[in-house]
Amino acid sequence: MPTPLELIKKKRAEAVSRIIGKGYLSTKRVYVGMATCEIAAGSKDVMEVFRKAVSLGLTDVYLSQKGCAGRCNLEPTVEVIEAGKSPIKYGKVDTTRAQEIIERHLKKGEVIQEWVID
Amino acid sequence: MTATYRIIVCDGTSCLNSGARTLTTVLKAQLDKHGLTDKTTVSLSGCLGMCDKGPIVVVNPGYTLYGSLTEGDIPEIVEEHLVKGKPIARLAIQEDHLYNRFFRVFGDAKFFGHQMRVTLRNCGIIDPESIDDYLSLRGYEALAKAVTDMTPQQVVAEVEKSGLRGRGGAGFPTGTKWKFTAAQVGTPKYVICNADEGDPGAFMDRSAIEGDPHTIVEGMAIGGYAVGSSKGIVYIRAEYPLAIRRITKAIEDARAHGLLGENILGSDFSFDMEIRLGAGAFVCGEETALIHSIEGARGMPRPRPPYPSVQGLFGRPTLINNVETWANVPVIVLDGANWFRTVGTETSKGTKVFALAGKVVNTGLIEVPMGTTLRQIIYDVGGGIPGGKAFKAVQTGGPSGGCLPEQYLDTPIDYDSLAKAGSIMGSGGMIVIDEDSCMVDIAKFFLEFTQNESCGKCTPCREGTKRMLEILTRITEGKGQAGDIDKLERLGKMIQKASLCGLGQSAPNPVLSTIKNFRAEYEEHIHDKRCRARVCENLVTYEITEKCVGCGACRKVCPVTAIAGGPKKQHVIDQDKCIKCGQCFKTCKFEAIAKV
Ligand SMILES: Cc1cc2nc3c(=O)[nH]c(=O)nc-3n(C[C@H](O)[C@H](O)[C@H](O)COP(=O)(O)O)c2cc1C
Ligand code: SF4
Ligand code: SF4
Ligand code: FES
Ligand code: FES
Numbered sequence: 001m002p003t004p005l006e007l008i009k010k011k012r013a014e015a016v017s018r019i020i021g022k023g024y025l026s027t028k029r030v031y032v033g034m035a036t037c038e039i040a041a042g043s044k045d046v047m048e049v050f051r052k053a054v055s056l057g058l059t060d061v062y063l064s065q066k067g068c069a070g071r072c073n074l075e076p077t078v079e080v081i082e083a084g085k086s087p088i089k090y091g092k093v094d095t096t097r098a099q100e101i102i103e104r105h106l107k108k109g110e111v112i113q114e115w116v117i118d
Numbered sequence: 119m120t121a122t123y124r125i126i127v128c129d130g131t132s133c134l135n136s137g138a139r140t141l142t143t144v145l146k147a148q149l150d151k152h153g154l155t156d157k158t159t160v161s162l163s164g165c166l167g168m169c170d171k172g173p174i175v176v177v178n179p180g181y182t183l184y185g186s187l188t189e190g191d192i193p194e195i196v197e198e199h200l201v202k203g204k205p206i207a208r209l210a211i212q213e214d215h216l217y218n219r220f221f222r223v224f225g226d227a228k229f230f231g232h233q234m235r236v237t238l239r240n241c242g243i244i245d246p247e248s249i250d251d252y253l254s255l256r257g258y259e260a261l262a263k264a265v266t267d268m269t270p271q272q273v274v275a276e277v278e279k280s281g282l283r284g285r286g287g288a289g290f291p292t293g294t295k296w297k298f299t300a301a302q303v304g305t306p307k308y309v310i311c312n313a314d315e316g317d318p319g320a321f322m323d324r325s326a327i328e329g330d331p332h333t334i335v336e337g338m339a340i341g342g343y344a345v346g347s348s349k350g351i352v353y354i355r356a357e358y359p360l361a362i363r364r365i366t367k368a369i370e371d372a373r374a375h376g377l378l379g380e381n382i383l384g385s386d387f388s389f390d391m392e393i394r395l396g397a398g399a400f401v402c403g404e405e406t407a408l409i410h411s412i413e414g415a416r417g418m419p420r421p422r423p424p425y426p427s428v429q430g431l432f433g434r435p436t437l438i439n440n441v442e443t444w445a446n447v448p449v450i451v452l453d454g455a456n457w458f459r460t461v462g463t464e465t466s467k468g469t470k471v472f473a474l475a476g477k478v479v480n481t482g483l484i485e486v487p488m489g490t491t492l493r494q495i496i497y498d499v500g501g502g503i504p505g506g507k508a509f510k511a512v513q514t515g516g517p518s519g520g521c522l523p524e525q526y527l528d529t530p531i532d533y534d535s536l537a538k539a540g541s542i543m544g545s546g547g548m549i550v551i552d553e554d555s556c557m558v559d560i561a562k563f564f565l566e567f568t569q570n571e572s573c574g575k576c577t578p579c580r581e582g583t584k585r586m587l588e589i590l591t592r593i594t595e596g597k598g599q600a601g602d603i604d605k606l607e608r609l610g611k612m613i614q615k616a617s618l619c620g621l622g623q624s625a626p627n628p629v630l631s632t633i634k635n636f637r638a639e640y641e642e643h644i645h646d647k648r649c650r651a652r653v654c655e656n657l658v659t660y661e662i663t664e665k666c667v668g669c670g671a672c673r674k675v676c677p678v679t680a681i682a683g684g685p686k687k688q689h690v691i692d693q694d695k696c697i698k699c700g701q702c703f704k705t706c707k708f709e710a711i712a713k714v
Contacts, residue, residue, distance in 0.1 A: 004383035008262035015253035035328040036360050067329020069242030070483030086179045087223045
């Protein structure tokens with residue numbers, strides 16, 4: 001019988017491979033804030049913009065929701081995380097900004113400095 | 119342009135003592151020498167929780183942690199890592215603490231750099247609805263470790279040693295409470311998570327559950343193991359639908375993975391959980407009232423002892439802790455009490471979450487080590503007061519707390535220092551107040567809340583708060599009388615002493631603390647009929663200044679025709695007629711009407 005500790009490590013390995021199966025190793029990971037506060041600020045529509053882009057063929061992007069990081073006055077927030085680069089944190093992302101993040105950052109790799117939370 | 123490298127130097131007390139400032143100076147000189155200054159940002163952070171390995175420098179991207187540094191190491195880091203792109207294995211420290219996951223993603227932003235996220239470690243970096251995400255970050259490993267390697271007594275001892283104190287308001291030592299509950303014989307015993315969160319404006323617990331529900335499930339399962347309970351209940355307010363949905367899903371997913379239910383992970387330990395919805399009365403957050411409410415009775419407090427740990431839900435031993443308290447538990451088990459004790463102050467270990475609000479540039483949910491000063495929170499994390507206004511006070515502890523003026527800004531905050539200063543830690547409300555707010559009005563706001571929420575069981579709380587509110591109301595209306603301040607103080611002290619539960623015992627705090635620290639403002643209201651912040655309508659006089667262009671807009675809106683004047687002539691208000699409705703003030707487009 002494996003011990004509970006051995007079992008949980010096995011479960012972790014399985015979880016990691018399931019996450020990878022969902023595309024976690026894509027070049028860019030995008031996290032959209034989806035807590036009560038973020039949703040009140042309009043993050044559901046923002047999420048929809050990203051979802052649609054992915055379903056319309058935006059590749060190499062892993063899209064996920066996340067809880068709130070606590071940056072109340074800059075919501076909705078979106079992070080773009082890329083291996084080997086500093087994580088980029090965008091604030092006040094509405095649907096227009098989301099669209100531009102897709103076009104400029106996700107497709108062309110350009111960080112849109114003026115929306116970055118610093 | 120984005121900087122190529124983002125460097126963080128730990129600016130916590132311990133690293134400062136071991137020479138962090140010199141490192142920063144040398145680092146900046148080296149960057150200059152290699153022409154990297156423009157391509158690199160250097161920021162300072164609060165304690166990173168690795169004091170024994172200080173001073174610490176973090177190089178991003180990559181989150182390379184360099185520790186135990188001396189001045190001599192800096193040129194090497196700059197040349198090898200920054201110039202040649204080769205991290206230096208010899209100086210890098212490996213650590214796998216639970217708490218700093220968040221820092222990897224957010225640590226290089228000013229607002230987050232001075233924070234330390236222990237309980238909110240996963241909030242904002244994982245999908246809260248995915249148990250896989252949680253598992254991948256060592257989720258449920260603390261539970262597995264507890265049931266594999268530790269006896270229940272050892273878990274209790276570890277929590278006791280950690281120095282953790284209850285985050286729901288009272289700050290009672292958590293380990294002591296666990297020990298009492300564990301010592302009771304017989305079954306069943308219950309474990310409760312208090313997620314009632316009734317303070318006006320508070321949202322710490324909601325965010326924690328919405329961002330990382332599995333942490334609470336795991337913490338409670340560990341608590342169940344430690345005290346010998348197989349039944350957990352999350353009491354959460356019905357106004358939190360998303361949090362309810364997420365914690366419900368977390369419980370179901372955990373069950374499906376064999377992490378809740380019979381024989382968890384093949385061990386002898388069985389534990390399951392359910393959700394109970396609270397109707398939203400403030401007093402239902404008080405533990406005995408909460409227990410009554412789960413039992414189906416009216417949510418009214420009862421005298422203690424007996425404490426819930428001895429006689430709680432359905433008369434059985436019950437361990438009740440706050441959301442944030444529970445969220446600390448997996449960290450204590452996995453990172454160890456010894457690590458946990460390194461964070462915080464002598465009497466208060468670990469971190470505290472605050473909902474930073476009011477007149478501060480960066481409002482938000484923050485978590486900082488105990489011992490962080492109010493000034494660091496308001497200025498370093500919060501970014502200071504907007505609009506060049508002057509700081510006046512900070513309110514902590516919500517309706518049970520108090521207002522602290524400027525001289526307390528450098529107080530390192532913990533349960534005891536806040537109490538000594540005349541406020542409380544409470545559950546984590548923190549409202550910054552600037553010169554535009556009236557302290558009497560603020561005291562009145564909080565008292566209105568508690569007065570309204572009093573369950574009515576005790577006369578001092580029910581009637582006493584009503585009397586106090588009447589006096590405050592008349593003071594703000596300009597009808598204050600000599601002796602009112604004394605009356606408020608006498609009533610307040612009586613209510614504090616004679617009330618049954620914490621609601622009544624603490625309801626006078628906002629009034630008493632503002633009298634203590636801002637007595638002059640009360641006196642001005644009462645004797646000079648003046649409100650220096652110009653908030654109390656009845657104490658304000660409206661006057662038309664020379665900026666008036668004579669447009670007549672104010673004259674048209676005045677409901678009592680108190681304003682006279684012709685076209686292009688400065689208008690005048692007849693003070694005898696004016697009812698101080700403020701309409702003219704709002705209407706004037708030329709800022710020609712002044713509140714004096
Ligand atoms: C009026 C009143 C309201 C309270 N509301 C809450 C609440 O919303 N959440 C909470 O955790 N504790 C609340 N408490 C404190 C609880 O009675 C209890 O001390 C706490 O749940 C214990 O958990 P802890 O030791 O982890 O803090 C309240 C107390 C009083 C007197
Ligand atoms: S102190 Fe107030 S809220 Fe508490 S039991 Fe008495 S009347 Fe009710
Ligand atoms: S405050 Fe109201 S009543 Fe007084 S002058 Fe202005 S509009 Fe008239
Ligand atoms: S509470 Fe979520 S960011 Fe403010
Ligand atoms: S002060 Fe730097 S790690 Fe604690």
